[in-house]
Amino acid sequence: MNYRRILGRIEREEFVGRDRELDQIARHASRSAEARGLLLLAAPPAGVSELLRQAFDQLFAQRGDAIPIYFSLTQHDSLAVDAAVRFFTTFLQQYIAYRRVDPSLCEAPLSLKELVELALPTDYEWIAALAQSFERENAAGDTQALIQLCLGTPQKAAAAGQIIFPMIDGVHFAGDFRGRIGFGRQLAEIIARSKSPFAIAGPRRQVMDLIREADDVEGASPVIHLERLDDAHAARLVEQASRRYEVEINEQTRDLMVQQFAASPFFITSMMQAAQQANTPLNSFVNCQRVYVDQLLGGQINRYFASIFDRLTPDAQIRKNLLRVLYESLLSETHKSSLWTWKKRIGADASEFEHIVHQLHVRELVNSSGSFVEVNSESTVWLDYLRATYRVEGAGEPRALVVADTLTQTLKRAPRTMARHYRRESAVGLRDLLARFNCQEVAATLFHDDRFKTAYKGIEPEQVEASLDAEADLIRLPQIVHVAACGSFTATSRFGDEERCAVGHGFEAADYVDQSEIVWLAAEVESKLEAGRELAQEWFDRLTDLARRCGFAKVRVWLIAPEGFSAEACRFLTRRSAYASSRRQIELLSARIKPGVESREVHPDAANEYELVIPMGQDTELIAAHAVEQIARRLNFPAQAINQIKTALIEASINAAEHSLSPDRKIYQRFRAENDKLVVTVTSRGIVPADMRVEVDGRTVSPSDQNRRGWGLKLIRTLMDEVEFEHVDDGTQLRMVKYLKK
Amino acid sequence: MADTAGPATVRSRCVGDAAVIYASNYLNKLNGERIERECRQQLEAGRRALVINFRDTELVNSIGVSILMCVIDAAEENDVRLVFSNANSHTIDLFEMLGLSRHVNLVNDEEEALTLLSGSSA
DSSP: OOOOOSSOSSOGGGOOSOHHHHHHHHHHHHOTTTOOEEEEEEOSSSSHHHHHHHHHHHHHHHTOSEEEEEEEOOTTOOBHHHHHHHHHHHHHHHHHHHHTTOGGGGGSOOOHHHHHHHSOHHHHHHHHHHHHHHHHHHHHTOHHHHHHHHHTHHHHHHHTTOEEEEEEEOGGGGGGOBTOOOHHHHHHHHHHHTOSOEEEEEEHHHHHHHHHHOSSSOTTOOEEEEOOOOHHHHHHHHHHHHHHTTOOBOHHHHHHHHHHTTTOHHHHHHHHHHHHHHTOOBOSHHHHHHHHHHHHHHSHHHHHHHHHHHHHOSOHHHHHHHHHHHHHHHHSSSSEEEHHHHHHHHOOOHHHHHHHHHHHHHTTSEEEETTEEEEOTTOHHHHHHHHHHIIIIISOOOHHHHHHHHHHHHHHHHHHHHHHHHHHHHSOOHHHHHHTOTTOEEEGGGGBHHHHHHHHTTOOHHHHHHHHHHOOOEEEOOEEEEEEEGGGGOSSOTTOSGGGEEEEEEEGGGOOSGGGEEEEEEEEOOOSSSBOHHHHHHHHHHHHHHHHHHTOSSEEEEEEETTOBOHHHHHHHHHTTOEEEEHHHHHHHHHHSOSOGGGGGOOSOGGGEEEEEEESSTTTHHHHHHHHHHHHHHTTOOHHHHHHHHHHHHHHHHHHHHHSOOSSOEEEEEEEEETTEEEEEEEEOSOOOGGGOBOTTSOBOOOTTHHHHTHHHHHHHHHSSEEEEEOOSSSEEEEEEEEOOO | OOOEEETTEEEEEEETTEEEEEOOSEEOHHHHHHHHHHHHHHHHTTOOEEEEEOTTOOEEOHHHHHHHHHHHHHHHHTTOEEEEEOOOHHHHHHHHHTTGGGTSEEESSHHHHHHHHHHHHO
């Protein structure tokens, strides 16, 4: 949908990558009965302000019941009362503009008297009264009363029967006010009291704190996490900006800007503006970095960071000390220092120091936790600014030298930035793959490169697929509950690209006991040909060293190389119970691993699903058996298959009744009829006692008196085509499938 | 001897020194134990052959089958001949899956069972 640009800084068709978020905001505004807040959490500067402005324009054009109001605190609001007054006038202006269907009024320079005159007759009375109250409180000089009046404007509109949808932006600036009176919290509380839907946006590290402090804002507000734009949308954003500012780019420089600026709309737009002003095409890495360095040391990018520092403290010496401390932390191996050290070296008093660290943390320039503070090294632009600014302002180095050094460094870095991006794009996605394991069974040859090559080298792909499906030697993968890059577990940079080395914590068979806990350490190694023993050993040692330092008790090392591993490397890894796979094996594995067990529960055709809950005992399994018989008849299963299904269901029900120690003594059954099969799921709550546990692969571990009584699972596996215990947090869930054989 | 039946027992009848015991519709733990008790009582009464007739049995579960194994074991220990008859195809499949058919004769009907038993006693 295209609409007139009112508050948006760019046209709607140029605003890319946020369609979903815009829809969410619009839908939230339409839920006038719910009166709940919508929180927009963003990593600065992710473009949340433009998102709200675009939402305002969209809602204005849609003419829904809720009247959109967009208000942003800014760095220019030095006092709380200034912000409150601006809120008051902004509210009235946008309200009247909406009511009069005249978007030009939103930003027209109008006095309060003019605004009152523009109010519709149906609004005149309460707006005029409000304006009079404003004049009175303003003249009286009671700041608190004036703030209360101004912030209470939405309630006045609500009392007049209007539904307002205020969108409050820039809440992080509320923390900078002198004469601080908890303005941000006060604003949030008052907005929430208006009993209309509303939205609050700001840095993700601050908005949640603000909401927790506010009394009337409900804790269960929906949240939009504004993540970084994906590369495709960011590339479109660069192209749109280049057209808007008429700056020439090419694909290489476009992609470099996306990576270097981490898809930040603010930095990308700043570059385009600067390039336009300098009349410099961004069609080479040299030109890009020249414009960039210029921005870094004196342009908009510099002003962005400088304004943050200016608002931290008015004391120039403290700012200088802070710059030095930040720079020195950056040079240290861990980028980390103790807060106590920082405080001592910065020289600020306790409350000022706390404010400084908090604001840096909110803006994600540092990570502060407990006793330590760490320079956030994720933003290239921030680090470049820090280095260049310290050298010029802190160390007093000649500016020309810093410019030249920064330019040469960024030029040398550019190809590496792109190489890292290309490698990341071509990575197999270890973390996603590990996260999808979820106790699924796969052919063991997918984890043994030597065996895979022996069996399948030179074989047609279709035959490989069929053979893998028929393999009897299977590995049951663990349930991985947490995955992170190897680099997250260590301060060193021995593990290369974070996409190519992962640590996955999990449990075998989703059994949450000590003995079942396992850590998979997976790494994609670079090798043009088969990875040799030396390389395999190097990575094996690297990963096991990490495991040892982190205290992982039980680990599985898994190495992946594009062309697999040499025979010697395979022998080395096999002797150490490590897995080795080639790229091809990973592709086959990925195709076989389903997204997740939970997704099986999502099914499009509820009409073909039946649920039954029976109490345990008293032969109630017969009731379930007769029910499934009727369902199976409808699917035209032959008599023999129906009997098999009934028997399997009886066994599953008995198993649940005997072993579950169920607190509610109920068995939950679900029957889903699909075109070619019947899926039967039997679930019960409770814990399976350890001494009664039966391994799902048929190997019983049970007392001797179970030798005959343990036939139930054996029967189920024989009678049904697929049998699987699915992990549930409490109890057991058995899934059985019978295919309708034509 | 006349047929015997009661709420807490299974139906049975005697033919010579053999007893025919009729399993119920659902061979579960309870009914399996009833068959087991009836078999024991018949043996104590001097029967030397047992036929368990499954003509009414539609469904079995593994617990019931495991109790039948106990009956088979007891028959072997006491040198008593045991035959199963009239099991439907599904029940026969289950007996085969669980290995029962290796330890006991399965015949089509009661007459065949009695003939087999009388022949083997001759």
